[in-house]
Amino acid sequence: MDFSNWLWLIPISPLLGAVINGILGRRLxxxxxxxxxxxxxxxxxxxxxGAFLQMLQAPASAMPIIRNYFVWIQAGEFHANFGFLLDxxxxxxxxxxxxxxxxxxxxxxxxxxxxxxxxxxxxYLNLFMFSMLTLVLANNYLLMFVGWEGVGLCSYLLIGFxxxxxxATDAGKKAFIVNRVGDFGFILATMLIFWTFxxxxxxxxxxxxxxxxxxxxxxxxxxxxxxLLMFVGATGKSAQIPLYVxxxxxxxxxxxxxxxxxxxxxxxxxxxxxARSASLFDRAPGALLVVACVGAGTAIFAxxxxxxxxxxxxxxxxxxxSQLGYMFLACGAGAYAVGVFHLMTHAFFKAxxxxxxxxVIHGMGGIQDIEKMGGLRHKMPWTFRTFLVGTLAxxxxxxxxxxxxxxxILAAAWESPNYGHILWAVGLLTAGFTSFYMxxxxxxxxxxxxxxxxxxxxxxxxxPASMLIPLVILAIGSIGGGYLNIPGYLxxxxxxxxxxxxxxxxxxxxxxxxxxxxxxxxxxxVARPEWxxxxxxxADAFYSILTHKYYIDEIYDAxxxxxxxxxxxxxxxxIVDTLMIDGTVNGIGQVIRSSADGLRHMQSGYVRTYAAWxxxxxxxxxxxxxx
Amino acid sequence: MIPLHWYLVLxxxxxxxxxxxxxxxxxxxxxxxxxxxxxxxxxxxxxxxSSQHGLISGQIFVFxxxxxxxxxxxxxxxxxxxxxxxxxxxxxxxxxxxxx
Amino acid sequence: xxxxLFFFFAALAVGAAINVLAQKHVLYSSLALIVMLTAVSxxxxxxxxxxxxxxxxxxxxxxxxxxxxFVIMLLNLPADPAGEDGSDRLRWLKLIGIPLGIFLLLMVGxxxxxxxxxxxxxxxxxTAQAIGQSLFTDYLLxxxxxxxxxxxALMGAVVFAKKDL
Numbered sequence: 001m002d003f004s005n006w007l008w009l010i011p012i013s014p015l016l017g018a019v020i021n022g023i024l025g026r027r028l029x030x031x032x033x034x035x036x037x038x039x040x041x042x043x044x045x046x047x048x049x050g051a052f053l054q055m056l057q058a059p060a061s062a063m064p065i066i067r068n069y070f071v072w073i074q075a076g077e078f079h080a081n082f083g084f085l086l087d088x089x090x091x092x093x094x095x096x097x098x099x100x101x102x103x104x105x106x107x108x109x110x111x112x113x114x115x116x117x118x119x120x121x122x123x124y125l126n127l128f129m130f131s132m133l134t135l136v137l138a139n140n141y142l143l144m145f146v147g148w149e150g151v152g153l154c155s156y157l158l159i160g161f162x163x164x165x166x167x168a169t170d171a172g173k174k175a176f177i178v179n180r181v182g183d184f185g186f187i188l189a190t191m192l193i194f195w196t197f198x199x200x201x202x203x204x205x206x207x208x209x210x211x212x213x214x215x216x217x218x219x220x221x222x223x224x225x226x227x228l229l230m231f232v233g234a235t236g237k238s239a240q241i242p243l244y245v246x247x248x249x250x251x252x253x254x255x256x257x258x259x260x261x262x263x264x265x266x267x268x269x270x271x272x273x274x275a276r277s278a279s280l281f282d283r284a285p286g287a288l289l290v291v292a293c294v295g296a297g298t299a300i301f302a303x304x305x306x307x308x309x310x311x312x313x314x315x316x317x318x319x320x321x322s323q324l325g326y327m328f329l330a331c332g333a334g335a336y337a338v339g340v341f342h343l344m345t346h347a348f349f350k351a352x353x354x355x356x357x358x359x360v361i362h363g364m365g366g367i368q369d370i371e372k373m374g375g376l377r378h379k380m381p382w383t384f385r386t387f388l389v390g391t392l393a394x395x396x397x398x399x400x401x402x403x404x405x406x407x408x409i410l411a412a413a414w415e416s417p418n419y420g421h422i423l424w425a426v427g428l429l430t431a432g433f434t435s436f437y438m439x440x441x442x443x444x445x446x447x448x449x450x451x452x453x454x455x456x457x458x459x460x461x462x463x464p465a466s467m468l469i470p471l472v473i474l475a476i477g478s479i480g481g482g483y484l485n486i487p488g489y490l491x492x493x494x495x496x497x498x499x500x501x502x503x504x505x506x507x508x509x510x511x512x513x514x515x516x517x518x519x520x521x522x523x524x525x526v527a528r529p530e531w532x533x534x535x536x537x538x539a540d541a542f543y544s545i546l547t548h549k550y551y552i553d554e555i556y557d558a559x560x561x562x563x564x565x566x567x568x569x570x571x572x573x574x575i576v577d578t579l580m581i582d583g584t585v586n587g588i589g590q591v592i593r594s595s596a597d598g599l600r601h602m603q604s605g606y607v608r609t610y611a612a613w614x615x616x617x618x619x620x621x622x623x624x625x626x627x
Numbered sequence: 628m629i630p631l632h633w634y635l636v637l638x639x640x641x642x643x644x645x646x647x648x649x650x651x652x653x654x655x656x657x658x659x660x661x662x663x664x665x666x667x668x669x670x671x672x673x674x675x676x677s678s679q680h681g682l683i684s685g686q687i688f689v690f691x692x693x694x695x696x697x698x699x700x701x702x703x704x705x706x707x708x709x710x711x712x713x714x715x716x717x718x719x720x721x722x723x724x725x726x727x
Numbered sequence: 728x729x730x731x732l733f734f735f736f737a738a739l740a741v742g743a744a745i746n747v748l749a750q751k752h753v754l755y756s757s758l759a760l761i762v763m764l765t766a767v768s769x770x771x772x773x774x775x776x777x778x779x780x781x782x783x784x785x786x787x788x789x790x791x792x793x794x795x796x797f798v799i800m801l802l803n804l805p806a807d808p809a810g811e812d813g814s815d816r817l818r819w820l821k822l823i824g825i826p827l828g829i830f831l832l833l834m835v836g837x838x839x840x841x842x843x844x845x846x847x848x849x850x851x852x853x854t855a856q857a858i859g860q861s862l863f864t865d866y867l868l869x870x871x872x873x874x875x876x877x878x879x880a881l882m883g884a885v886v887f888a889k890k891d892l
Contacts, residue, residue, distance in 0.1 A: 605726025607719050611650040612824050619831050626838050629733050635839040637737050643832045644744040650824050656753045660760050664744050667767050678774040683861045686779050686853050693786055694873045698880030700791045704798045705887035711802050
């Protein structure tokens with residue numbers, strides 16, 4: 001059976017699920033909703049897997065597989081198809097999206113079981129799957145943008161899922177608006193692409209770009225401008241500096257949402273886009289440098305904030321921002337395949353960590369503050385074990401998936417032509433931070449004495465099987481994912497690899513960073529638990545800057561939000577809308593009313609006046625005819 | 628032989644008198660009388676033209692004008708009676724309830 | 728000869744018409760109108776429309792004007808001019824209306840002044856036979872409809888003039 005003929009079903013299947021659950025969901029039972037929701041994704045996964053395996057055996061000449069379904073826009077010179085492209089990159093992405101997505105759908109049947117908006121949740125989740133799959137399967141920039149917008153919309157819907165809570169709706173709005181700023185960059189990039197290459201189709205654009213000259217650093221040529229604008233879009237969607245501010249707030253949404261959208265799939269759309277546009281970025285080293293620097297900067301910045309966070313989900317959120325920084329660092333160093341490799345491993349362990357956190361929250365009856373936890377490993381053994389696997393993976397402990405991908409990133413950074421060593425150092429430091437805060441999280445949550453009272457939490461229980469099984473599967477993926485030669489499969493050759501001794505030295509450095517983080521975490525929270533408090537009070541100012549997230553939200557508020565609000569309220573609303581527009585419309589009404597008020601005096605009621613009018617009119621008409 | 632236009636001018640003069648009477652006088656019955664004058668002037672025009680062209684249809688038309696004038700006078704006078712009963716006055720300016 | 732008759736009856740008609748407006752009491756106006764109708768009937772005879780002349784006198788002067796007189800009598804108007812109470816609020820109408828009317832007259836007059844006579848003026852007869860022939864063949868339908876009209880006018884007049892509707 002030729003799976004490539006069924007490509008269209010991969011996004012359409014969850015779309016159908018969304019429609020059915022959205023329209024009929026109120027009347028269906030929870031099990032039916034769950035089966036539809038998860039089943040459609042499972043179907044997509046099966047087809048993706050089949051297409052993927054088929055593609056592995058296909059000869060290179062048959063690649064990439066393109067299916068154009070219909071002509072979407074044909075306007076003068078502009079031509080955009082509704083078409084899908086299946087190659088190694090998109091094949092891997094659909095597997096990740098549908099695979100992790102399916103596990104999270106199953107998890108959600110357990111997690112959201114007591115929620116009254118159960119059907120709505122699955123409808124939105126399926127809609128998200130549709131948008132994301134369209135994004136990665138698209139064969140032109142415009143269709144990718146459709147998916148791009150769709151995932152932004154679903155993110156808004158799902159973050160604000162509990163719409164009764166003001167903080168949730170605010171977070172949803174923030175996410176959407178900040179994303180919009182990035183989308184503006186993406187749109188400009190698409191227009192520039194069309195203007196330069198006369199097409200938005202991947203095949204045509206990349207073929208044409210290969211013949212463009214290499215643009216030197218420091219000069220912003222056309223291709224550099226395109227790449228920079230696309231990167232602006234990526235910073236919005238993938239939460240890099242300066243547009244990352246929505247991701248921590250997005251933790252207001254249910255935990256499966258955080259796992260799926262804000263860890264495994266949506267936030268990786270930016271990385272995917274850059275990897276897809278590799279041909280363009282290769283022509284613009286300046287843009288690549290910007291990507292690498294922003295990625296590295298974001299990585300350490302977010303990691304530093306995560307050091308002091310006390311909400312279990314916020315730690316993971318900042319960790320996500322930081323790990324995304326790593327992916328961009330890899331792409332910026334020219335090693336796109338390594339970035340995608342880290343995308344895949346990150347999808348596994350971050351989803352695992354989020355789902356584990358969800359399990360903890362579920363078991364603790366809604367508490368998210370790790371200061372109120374402790375000693376949970378006895379009460380929730382399976383959650384603990386899988387969370388441990390995830391922590392080891394993200395920290396880069398050798399043997400697990402995270403180690404392989406992170407190590408390759410650091411190696412690629414070292415090899416990077418511009419400022420490579422500085423980037424490597426930043427990455428290494430971030431790795432140390434990552435290890436530290438993750439182990440801190442693990443220790444404070446699962447080890448030590450219970451810091452919660454029976455009054456706070458009535459009955460700490462392990463989660464049901466529907467939630468635990470996905471955790472176990474993801475844990476297996478976190479371990480074994482690194483052994484598949486994904487970079488090689490994606491066509492990565494470490495061509496400018498240094499001598500093997502250098503490689504070993506770098507590997508040793510990253511292992512050392514990971515172990516140092518683990519040791520310091522053990523020191524601070526197991527051996528000498530009074531030290532953190534002492535350090536915090538000692539470096540008081542610095543500590544408070546960190547806990548307040550460098551006051552970035554406040555700065556944005558003052559510089560951007562407040563002026564906009566004031567302008568909107570004082571000028572645009574009070575003057576333009578109320579005075580000018582309403583004034584004009586009401587003014588027209590007033591003019592008509594006044595003129596009618598004047599004209600009505602014609603109706604005096606006196607017959608003789610009417611007769612006079614008749615006479616006047618008659619004279620006029622007769623004069624006209626007799627002229 | 629009387630030229631046609633003498634009759635037409637005469638009819639025009641009569642019509643003018645009728646028109647002037649219509650909106651210069653305030654008595655309702657005088658208004659109705661002025662309407663009769665106007666109708667008569669028109670009748671004269673019709674008959675003059677009918678005699679001029681030798682067609683009988685002009686006079687037929689006068690016949691119908693006469694019938695309509697009769698009906699209108701009857702109904703108009705009935706209205707005058709009703710109005711007089713309500714207002715005790717024949718001043719047409721008193722009947723201005725349809726004003727703005 | 729015929730012209731003298733014409734001028735005489737024309738002057739009588741115009742004079743009577745002016746008298747209609749000039750009289751104070753409405754009864755005298757009605758009588759003046761009767762005189763005008765008679766003069767116009769005479770002019771009809773000069774135009775060889777005998778039947779119409781007679782009909783004019785019988786129907787118009789004889790029935791309609793009598794109806795007017797009866798109504799005036801019914802209203803029991805006092806001796807002083809009824810209806811001319813108070814000053815005229817619409818005096819300005821005179822200023823506008825009279826020039827307009829004279830303008831109309833001049834316009835029409837200037838236009839018809841050049842209407843020429845045709846030659847077959849003497850062939851026309853307005854006898855009862857001629858009218859009847861045309862009325863009951865070509866114009867039968869309007870004739871029947873006028874009977875309906877008169878019926879309606881009759882009912883209307885009765886309804887309006889009733890004391891209690």
